Amino acid sequence: MQANAISTATVIVTPEQLLAHWQGHRGLTRRVIEAFPEDKLFTYSIGGMRPFSDLAMELITLTFIGIYGTATGEWKELKDLYTGDTQPKTKEGILELWDAATIYLNEYWRQIESDRWQEVDAALGQYEQPVYSSTLYWLDNENHHRGQGYVYLRSLGIEPPFFWDRG
Amino acid sequence: MQANAISTATVIVTPEQLLAHWQGHRGLTRRVIEAFPEDKLFTYSIGGMRPFSDLAMELITLTFIGIYGTATGEWKELKDLYTGDTQPKTKEGILELWDAATIYLNEYWRQIESDRWQEVDAALGQYEQPVYSSTLYWLDNENHHRGQGYVYLRSLGIEPPFFWDRG
Numbered sequence: 001m002q003a004n005a006i007s008t009a010t011v012i013v014t015p016e017q018l019l020a021h022w023q024g025h026r027g028l029t030r031r032v033i034e035a036f037p038e039d040k041l042f043t044y045s046i047g048g049m050r051p052f053s054d055l056a057m058e059l060i061t062l063t064f065i066g067i068y069g070t071a072t073g074e075w076k077e078l079k080d081l082y083t084g085d086t087q088p089k090t091k092e093g094i095l096e097l098w099d100a101a102t103i104y105l106n107e108y109w110r111q112i113e114s115d116r117w118q119e120v121d122a123a124l125g126q127y128e129q130p131v132y133s134s135t136l137y138w139l140d141n142e143n144h145h146r147g148q149g150y151v152y153l154r155s156l157g158i159e160p161p162f163f164w165d166r167g
Numbered sequence: 168m169q170a171n172a173i174s175t176a177t178v179i180v181t182p183e184q185l186l187a188h189w190q191g192h193r194g195l196t197r198r199v200i201e202a203f204p205e206d207k208l209f210t211y212s213i214g215g216m217r218p219f220s221d222l223a224m225e226l227i228t229l230t231f232i233g234i235y236g237t238a239t240g241e242w243k244e245l246k247d248l249y250t251g252d253t254q255p256k257t258k259e260g261i262l263e264l265w266d267a268a269t270i271y272l273n274e275y276w277r278q279i280e281s282d283r284w285q286e287v288d289a290a291l292g293q294y295e296q297p298v299y300s301s302t303l304y305w306l307d308n309e310n311h312h313r314g315q316g317y318v319y320l321r322s323l324g325i326e327p328p329f330f331w332d333r334g
Contacts, residue, residue, distance in 0.1 A: 009176050011285065012182065012185060012302075013303070021303055047320075133184075144313065147310065152318075163308070
């Protein structure tokens, strides 16, 4: 019994720590968006890939939909969760939406029940997996796409912010 | 007391789940290494960045050093932890070292004490932070660099493996 109790209670990362970790990444991604010249953000591509504005919009959308679904179990669309402009066409507009997602993430993260993380749910209405797994997926996806943004910036001759700087 | 006990015991992800999550990523990164033509793996670069062989070696090195230090509290160098070739000059050699790291990670992960994750330690002998934070850093770093590998492959006209495929 005792061994089992200890094993079950192993805390790798607390909810507060994981939120801070994600928001640290989000701060870095915001600086990567800022580092793009306005036109390149919406047009620059390598190998037929999407411009970084599209990647940033994917990350914003997953943050809104993901945290709302994680907290409530309901998977909605971005336009149902945010009343402002959800199709920004300027860097300023994307950064505004990014910042709205930052506040939204903090707000709904607090509402996640303690036993929610290990529940199986169909994330985004279709990916049947434990809730923790979906959250890690979104975090991984942000690292993945932001890493691609680093290559875009380097190939434009622009030095990206330091990967380790999450301030 | 009760509320505090529940809060402290929130398990987002168990050690077994986080290991499986990381190894799933490592399987994908292995397929990205495989997707590179032999010469491009060691020479291809965009914007002055390192070739993917160098990025893969960074990931391999951090896996060995990281898991050994996480399990034991001692931060050693790769050559002290692996007796085979630590400077492979072929794709086959890198994949061999990659697979050795896979076994090594499984072996040492099992030895991590339950309360180790929240301890503060100087990761790699220099980064003073909680152990969980270092582990997430290495995972994030793999996503970051592998994402860059995707851009290299796309710009070479090679379709990378699906990001979501961790089998």
